[in-house]
Amino acid sequence: KNEVEQSPQNLTAQEGEFITINCSYSVGISALHWLQQHPGGGIVSLFMLSSGKKKHGRLIATINIQEKHSSLHITASHPRDSAVYICAVTSNQFYFGTGTSLTVIP
């Protein structure tokens, strides 16, 4: 069993739709990260959370420590949001989810 589970693995949405990607983890953590693997191949950090909620533009990330669950929301999705989104947690080491491949269709 993976320490970090993401769902869905693949997601196709119409432009403008509200998107949610989920992440559950089974280890004690000090922080949770949402990462974006851009079509060009590089990875950028979107959020680092240890509690509550963070918002950056159209992206919102939430975490529920008691339930060991986090969600990444994208409002008013756009084709440029197409990417792989990765959930990672920091425990005594990093654990990574396998990623969610998002395609937003115009």
Added chain:
Amino acid sequence: GAGVSQSPSNKVTEKGKDVELRCDPISGHTALYWYRQSLGQGLEFLIYFQGNSAPDKSGLPSDRFSAERTGGSVSTLTIQRTQQEDSAVYLCASSLARGQGHGYTFGSGTRLTVV
């Protein structure tokens, strides 16, 4: 091995000393990346290798940082004259090739503490 292996897992060093961090990627993965996460910060890109060459070194924070990759496999990240601000978790990842269609596999990181 089945995954990306990094060593050491933890390293404590005195300020001013040099350190070497090692990454052993998945066999056959031509792309290799180094990242770091400093305390309270997000993931920061350092350098990318395609085979043995490094087309993108844009993330290296200073000339004290260097990296090499030999035989298209193992990579070493070297930090000379370490400073306290170098303390971070250094992560290595590999993929078959660069691009969205190729997933990353990350190592579990090297936690570097400069005292």
